[in-house]
Amino acid sequence: MMIFSSLYTFKPSLATTSGSDGTEQFSTAITNARDQFEDELMTQGKMLVDDMGNAFNIESVQSPLSLAYQYAFTGNITEAKSELQIASSELDSLAINLTRAGQQMAVISENKSLTADNSTRQMIAGLGDALTQLGVSANELKQNLPTD
Secondary structure (H helix, E strand, C coil), X not given: CCCCXXXXXXXXXXXXXXXXXXXXXXXXXXXXXXXXXXXXXXXXXXXHHHHHHHHCCCHHHHHHHHHHHHHXXXXXXXXXXXXXXXXXXXXXXXXXXXXXXXXXXXXXXXXXXXXXCHHHHHHHHHHHHHHHHHHHHHHHHHHXXXXX
């Protein structure tokens, strides 16, 4: 997984000047810095989500669900059911993999033999909780798939 792939710099100058133009430039520089930081967080967050989607092969669930919808829309119920069975099987695997990864991250976050500060441990624990919850959600989604 790639997190923070690029380093960024705040482009605006925070030069001290006097008068209303100086205040406006200063405010603009602060706004630009904040916006750049927020944009970078969003970019890196999307990359993290994409990396996790690839790591857990989310497409293996999305593709048969999309096909099932298309078949059902055109009235081909037999093919729709077949794709739903594939999606159901993939959801089983996904739920297991997500839950296992989440539980492993929780164990890692509590491992005192690893050198990590509290905020890093909290982040790992939070990611572990999120993955575990995604596993539960995948299982619930499977339970809610139509069977008839």
